[in-house]
Amino acid sequence: MNEPHPQRAVILLSGGIDSTTTAAVAREQGFELYALTVAYGQRHAVELDAARKVAAALGVARHVVQSIDLSAFGGSALTADIAVPKDRSTVEMGEDIPITYVPARNTVFLSLALAWAEVLGAQHIFIGANAVDYSGYPDCRPDFLRAFETLANLATKAGREGKLFHIEAPLLMLTKADIIRWGWRLGVDYSLTHSCYDPSPEGLACGSCDSCQIRHRGFVEAGVPDPTRYAAST
Amino acid sequence: MNEPHPQRAVILLSGGIDSTTTAAVAREQGFELYALTVAYGQRHAVELDAARKVAAALGVARHVVQSIDLSAFGGSALTADIAVPKDRSTVEMGEDIPITYVPARNTVFLSLALAWAEVLGAQHIFIGANAVDYSGYPDCRPDFLRAFETLANLATKAGREGKLFHIEAPLLMLTKADIIRWGWRLGVDYSLTHSCYDPSPEGLACGSCDSCQIRHRGFVEAGVPDPTRYAAST
Secondary structure, three states: OOOOOOOEEEEEOOOOHHHHHHHHHHHHOOOEEEEEEEEOOOOOOHHHHHHHHHHHHHOOOEEEEEEOOHHHOOOOOOOOOOOOOEOOOHHHHHOOOOOOOOOOHHHHHHHHHHHHHHHHOOOEEEOOOOOOOOOOOHHHOHHHHHHHHHHHHHHOHHHHOOOOOEEEOOOOOOOHHHHHHHHHHOOOOHHHOOOOOOOOOOOOEOOOEHHHHHHHHHHHHHOOOOOOOEOOOO | OOOOOOOEEEEEOOOOHHHHHHHHHHHHOOOEEEEEEEEOOOOOOHHHHHHHHHHHHHOOOEEEEEEOOHHHOOOOOOOOOOOOOEOOOHHHHHOOOOOOOOOOHHHHHHHHHHHHHHHHOOOEEEOOOOOOOOOOOHHHOHHHHHHHHHHHHHHOHHHHOOOOOEEEOOOOOOOHHHHHHHHHHOOOOHHHOOOOOOOOOOOOEOOOEHHHHHHHHHHHHHOOOOOOOEOOOO
16 A cells, blocks of 8 residues: 555546546546546436446546435535526526535545545546636635645645645636537547436436536537537527 | 534544544533544444444434445555554554554545535534544644645635634543543543454454553543453453
8 A cells, every 4th residue: 555656546537527528638648547436415316327438438447436425414406405506697607606516525525536546556636626617616716626735645644755645627727618629639528428417317418507508508619519418408 | 504503513423432522522612513423434333333322322413424435445454454453562553654544534534524514504523633642643633634624614615705614623632541531520431432443243342452552541541440341351
């Protein structure tokens, strides 16, 4: 344990556009990928299937799905019985912290990624955090990610011994269109990914939640065909 | 969600001496206790029974047992198939980071506590971290706890809105004997607690792992009868 493996990286992989593109970027940089998906009691379990398909398509060295029941704590439209907002304007989305905010989600996810990274001897943890389209989420901001990196190096045997961890968020300041263009160049198959907060029982996207709207506009702005299967036309 | 409830506190409760005493201290300070136990694939599942008994004895408002399979990541004597060291001297225990170190454990635990605290509107998170007897663990040190508090206030909606979180580790600089004396004065029933890293199938303490030795010496030095049921005489 803890022997450094500089070519290894842990990737938080939700199966959405951002984490999938981030994984493709990490692979392009030469890392061997260890993909971590957290099943946190989210309503959209179809995300997990997307994560598995993406992990297979990217040829990751290992994919771990870790289950946590965040719904035991309650408190978010993604885990509790609160309606997902639909058909909101960009201005409405930009106001305040969204109801879809899951308390401390990225802190929990990064902590688990850190635990695995230390066991693997990996010093790089990739996360698809984005401060542009998700500006309402406190745990997608640069100062949060820097604080987590500081914490990681105090929290671990590896960090204390100078084998420093790096939190990599290559998409942090990109628009959705930028992200899609980058992934497109890297050959990402976005038909495998999933973004909808409120999919149909068959796993089709609703087309009207914030996440569907941001996703669809991203494809349009990037000039890339949207491969998403929608339950209703957008 | 997020309405402040200043009387509420989340307590990380393992069922050992330190977390149990910490919970008693928090209750003495007037907090309503929300106890969080993390089942992380540890060998000593008897800890979970101890946590349940302690939570009941303390009259907590709610006890959540959250399961995480840290053993999926491997890498520690507490979760993987590595022998727990026995009969080590105090000097040996003090050298280096113990093999029983679980990567990023307190980071993961505190992250989950933070998620729950934010939902509850609680601003205080209590942890039984101790920098004296567990000096080898990087995530039991003051600088780690301060860094986590900083992170918590960047990571959350509540923190960003100025409803600041406080990480409380009242035992941080106390010896095991100090801790036991404090708990004894508060009426803690230590017969409910469990410390052993390698209990018998019936849940009896081995008496010779680091944790058993530290525990037993604590009772002796505190001048408090040791109520532990040992599989072998110490």
